[in-house]
Amino acid sequence: MKVKGFLKDVTGASRVTKARLAAFEQASAQPVRSDPIGDVARQLHPGKLLLRVTDIRDASKTAKTLRFEAADGRRLPLFQAGQYLVLDLDIGGSLVSRPFSISSAPADTCGAHSFVEITTRRSRGNGFVCDYLCSEAKVGDTFMAMVGCGQFYYEPLRDAKHVVALAGGTGITPFASMAREISLGRLDMDLTILYGSVSSDDIILKDQLDASACDRVHVVHVISGDEPSWQGERGFLSAELIRKYSAEDTTYFVCGPQVMYRFVHGELAKLNVPRRRERFEVFGQAKDITAFPGYPQELKDRTFRITVVRGIHEDVIDAKATESVAVALERARIPVETGCRSGECGFCRSKLLSGTVYVCPENDGRRAADKDFGYFHACSAYPTSDLKIRIPIL
Amino acid sequence: MKFYKDHYDVVIIGGALAGLSAALMLADKGKDVLVLERHNLPGGIATSFVRGGIEIEAALHEMMSIGPKDNRLKVGKFFDDMGVDIDWLKVPECYHASLPGLEVTLHPGLETFSREVDAAVPGTYDKVLRLLNLCTTVFDSVNELSVHPMSKPKMLLKHEAFVKTAGYSTQEVLDTFGLPQKALDLLAPYWIYVGTGFRELPFTIYSVLMADYVGYGSYIPHKFSHEMSLKMAERAEAMGVQIEYRQHVDKILVKDGRACGVRTARGDEIRADYVISSAYPNSVYTHMIEPADAVPPAAIKMVNGRRLSLSAFSVILILDRTAEELGIRDYSVFRGETMDTHACYDELKGLGPYRYITCICHNLANPDATPPGTCSYSITTLPRVDGWKTVTMDDYDRVKHEVARQLIDYMSAYLGVNLLDHVLECVIETPMTIAHYTGMWNGCIYGYAHTMDDHIIARLQTAGAEHFIDHLEFSGAHQISGDGMGPAVTNGRKAAKNVLDTMAKEAGK
Numbered sequence: 001m002k003v004k005g006f007l008k009d010v011t012g013a014s015r016v017t018k019a020r021l022a023a024f025e026q027a028s029a030q031p032v033r034s035d036p037i038g039d040v041a042r043q044l045h046p047g048k049l050l051l052r053v054t055d056i057r058d059a060s061k062t063a064k065t066l067r068f069e070a071a072d073g074r075r076l077p078l079f080q081a082g083q084y085l086v087l088d089l090d091i092g093g094s095l096v097s098r099p100f101s102i103s104s105a106p107a108d109t110c111g112a113h114s115f116v117e118i119t120t121r122r123s124r125g126n127g128f129v130c131d132y133l134c135s136e137a138k139v140g141d142t143f144m145a146m147v148g149c150g151q152f153y154y155e156p157l158r159d160a161k162h163v164v165a166l167a168g169g170t171g172i173t174p175f176a177s178m179a180r181e182i183s184l185g186r187l188d189m190d191l192t193i194l195y196g197s198v199s200s201d202d203i204i205l206k207d208q209l210d211a212s213a214c215d216r217v218h219v220v221h222v223i224s225g226d227e228p229s230w231q232g233e234r235g236f237l238s239a240e241l242i243r244k245y246s247a248e249d250t251t252y253f254v255c256g257p258q259v260m261y262r263f264v265h266g267e268l269a270k271l272n273v274p275r276r277r278e279r280f281e282v283f284g285q286a287k288d289i290t291a292f293p294g295y296p297q298e299l300k301d302r303t304f305r306i307t308v309v310r311g312i313h314e315d316v317i318d319a320k321a322t323e324s325v326a327v328a329l330e331r332a333r334i335p336v337e338t339g340c341r342s343g344e345c346g347f348c349r350s351k352l353l354s355g356t357v358y359v360c361p362e363n364d365g366r367r368a369a370d371k372d373f374g375y376f377h378a379c380s381a382y383p384t385s386d387l388k389i390r391i392p393i394l
Numbered sequence: 395m396k397f398y399k400d401h402y403d404v405v406i407i408g409g410a411l412a413g414l415s416a417a418l419m420l421a422d423k424g425k426d427v428l429v430l431e432r433h434n435l436p437g438g439i440a441t442s443f444v445r446g447g448i449e450i451e452a453a454l455h456e457m458m459s460i461g462p463k464d465n466r467l468k469v470g471k472f473f474d475d476m477g478v479d480i481d482w483l484k485v486p487e488c489y490h491a492s493l494p495g496l497e498v499t500l501h502p503g504l505e506t507f508s509r510e511v512d513a514a515v516p517g518t519y520d521k522v523l524r525l526l527n528l529c530t531t532v533f534d535s536v537n538e539l540s541v542h543p544m545s546k547p548k549m550l551l552k553h554e555a556f557v558k559t560a561g562y563s564t565q566e567v568l569d570t571f572g573l574p575q576k577a578l579d580l581l582a583p584y585w586i587y588v589g590t591g592f593r594e595l596p597f598t599i600y601s602v603l604m605a606d607y608v609g610y611g612s613y614i615p616h617k618f619s620h621e622m623s624l625k626m627a628e629r630a631e632a633m634g635v636q637i638e639y640r641q642h643v644d645k646i647l648v649k650d651g652r653a654c655g656v657r658t659a660r661g662d663e664i665r666a667d668y669v670i671s672s673a674y675p676n677s678v679y680t681h682m683i684e685p686a687d688a689v690p691p692a693a694i695k696m697v698n699g700r701r702l703s704l705s706a707f708s709v710i711l712i713l714d715r716t717a718e719e720l721g722i723r724d725y726s727v728f729r730g731e732t733m734d735t736h737a738c739y740d741e742l743k744g745l746g747p748y749r750y751i752t753c754i755c756h757n758l759a760n761p762d763a764t765p766p767g768t769c770s771y772s773i774t775t776l777p778r779v780d781g782w783k784t785v786t787m788d789d790y791d792r793v794k795h796e797v798a799r800q801l802i803d804y805m806s807a808y809l810g811v812n813l814l815d816h817v818l819e820c821v822i823e824t825p826m827t828i829a830h831y832t833g834m835w836n837g838c839i840y841g842y843a844h845t846m847d848d849h850i851i852a853r854l855q856t857a858g859a860e861h862f863i864d865h866l867e868f869s870g871a872h873q874i875s876g877d878g879m880g881p882a883v884t885n886g887r888k889a890a891k892n893v894l895d896t897m898a899k900e901a902g903k
Contacts, residue, residue: 004566016561017856033680367617372617
C-alpha cells in the first residue's frame, strides 16, 4: 500500500517520535500549578468546615435562628436556596450529625461577613439535637459542618415559574431562604408560600418572611388552631386552598413534618398535579420504624451486635433493632458521614459483610447494583440480626 | 487505631476503571494491593446516582472493545478472565448522524455500515469498505503489537498498513480515498470521543476507534456503569485487594528517587514498594511529590509540552414520556451544523453555544433504564477546559444553566418537542462537577490530546524514558491509550504490567 511514497511512509513512526520529543524540549520547565476549575469545585464543595456561632436570636416563641461564620473567616460556599447544611455535634455522649435547611439566603454568603443561618425549634419529643441547639448552644461555639447539600431547590429547567410552597412548622426554612433570595433580585421565580401553623404565635421567621414580601413573593399564613382574632386563612393546606393560590402552571414544593406530607400528598392528588410538578423535601429519619410495612415486629425489643470494620481495624458495638445503623455508630462514637438522614444522599453508603438489615421502604435511595452486593445507607437501615459491616475510615 | 498494614506491595491512587484494572491484574499475580479512592464508591465518572427515586447513568455512552460473548475484544476478555461478570447489553446502532440535509442511522458491521453510507451517498460503498478494512488492519496490528512487540523490519513485513500510516494524520489518509464530503461527514462523528481535529489526529487512533465501534458495536452494563465499577471492586476485594473509600491522597512520598508510599488527607502515611497514580501527572509533579525537589525538570517539561484534552458538559433529563411518545428513535445521535472537525473543535474552546453534541437515550438499549412511562435523555458536549477556566463561583450557576438551556433548546428544535415540558428530573454535569467528584486536573476527563506531536506510537516508543521517579506508575486517560472507558482499562493494565516487569527485573538482579 502507499499513502504518499515509500520512504515517507516507512519513516512515519520515527518522524512522530521526534516531533513528540521536540515538543517536550521546547516546553517550559516552570511548573504550572494552577487548576482554576478544581478551585471553583473546591470553593463550591469545600467539604467539612469549622463554623463558629456568631449570633443567636429568637425566630418565634419556641424557635431560634443560629448564625454561623467560618471560624477562619473565609467565604462560605454559594449554596442553592433550599439546600441544607449538615452539622456535626458531640452531645449526650454521641458523635452525631444532622441536616438543617439553611434559612438565610445564598446572598448572605457573599458579603463581608459571609454567613449561613439555620432555624430550629425545641422538640416535643425525641429531637435531642434541636433541643441542644435551642437551649445549650451559645455564641462562640464551634461545629464542623458541610454547607450546601440536597436537591430541594428551584431548578428553572424543570420547575414552573410559579412555585407554591406548602410549609409546616420548621419546614418553612428552605422557603425563607428562597423568599429572601428572590426579594434581593437574585432568583428568578415567583413564590407563594402557604404556611400552616397551629397558632399565630407558632409562626417561625415571621420577620424575615415579612421583609422578603414583594411582587414576586407572597406569604399566606394558614392557622389551624382556634384563634378567634385571626383574620387570615384558616384550617389545613387543603386542595381548595392550594387551588386558590395556584397559577395555571405551578410547581408545588412541600416541606414539613411527616404527618403534613401525607396529608398534602393526598390533597395534591385531588388537583391532578402532574408528577413533575411536585417536589417533596426528604422526610428525615423515620420517627418510628416499627410502623413501616414489613418491619419484623418480633425483633423490635432486641439489641444486636455489630462488628464494624474500618480498614484492618474492627470494633464491636451494640445496636438497638429500632435504631438505624447510623445511630448505633454515633452512640458508639465511631465517626460516620451522614447527610440527609433519609436514605437519599448516599453519604453513609456502607457494606454489609454478614447479617441482615431492614431498609426503610420510603427511604431507600440505593443504586440497583449496590442492592445486589449488600450495600446499604446506614441512616435508613436497621439491624435484624448481628451484623458485620464495613464503613469508610474517617 | 491501625487501619492499614505496615506495608503494601502496591498502593493505587484512584478506584476508577484504570485503578481497579491495575488492582485486579496485580492481585491476580498475588500482589498485596491497597486502593485509595476519594469518593465513597468506585468508578470515578463510571458511576450512577439516584434522583427522585430514579437511578441515572452519570457518564457512559458506549463501552468499546467488549465484543459479543463468543468473540470478546480485549476489554471484554479482560473482564471475563478476571471473573468480572457484567450483564452487557448491546447498543443497537453505531449512531445516527444528523447534519443539515443529512439524517442517517448507521449500524455496526463493516459491510452494513458501508451499505448504509452508500444508500445516503450513492457510489461510495467500495471506498468506504476499503477504508474500514484499512482501519481494521491497523486496529489488528495495534492489538497484536501491544502484546508482541517486534523489530522494525519484521513489523514492516507483517504490519505494513500500520507502519505506513503511522506518520500521517487522519485527514492525510482520508484524502487518499477521494470520498465526497457528504460521505466523509458520515465517517466523522466518533471524532468527538477523541477531540482532536482530523488534521491533527493520528490516523492510528482514528483506525482503532472506527474498527472497534463499527466492526464490533458497543455495549453498556445493564445496571449502569456502576454495575461495571462495583463488580470490578467487589472482584478485586474478593481477590484480597484492600479498597478504602473517602481517602484523598495528598502526597506521594519519594526517597532516594524512588516512590515509597503516600500520605492521605486524613494524615495516614502508608508504605508501599510501588505507587500507581490515577491523578494526572500535572497534579503529581506540581503538587503531590514529597519532597518537591525529587521532580526533575524533564517531568515538568513533559507535562507542559502536552495539551490537555477535553472535559464534558452534560444535561441529563428524566422525561415524563416514553422515548416513542417523544419521537426519540435512536440510542445515540451525533448532531452538528458541520462535521468539519476543526470547526467543531474551535467551538469547544468557548462557553457555547455548542452545536456539536451527542445525545443518548438509554432506554433504547436498556428498556429498564427508567420507570415505565418515562425515559432518560442526555445531551452532551465535550468542551475544552480553556473556556471553563474563566468561570468563577459567582458566575457558575448562571453559565451552566445558560449552556444547558441552549442544548435543550437545540435538541427540542430537532425533535419537534419542547423537552422542557416533560422534565421530571434535570441534572447538569460540568467540568467543575467532574473536578469535584474525581479530583481530575482541571476537570479534564480526556487526558492529553492525541495529536501528531503526541502520537500514540511515539508515546509507546518513549515511555521507558518517561519514568522520572522510580517505582511510580500512572494509570488513567492521561496514559498511552488515552481517553475513554475501554482505554482506561487498558491504561490500568499497562501500569500493572510495568510494575510486574520492574518487580521481575529487580528480583532477577
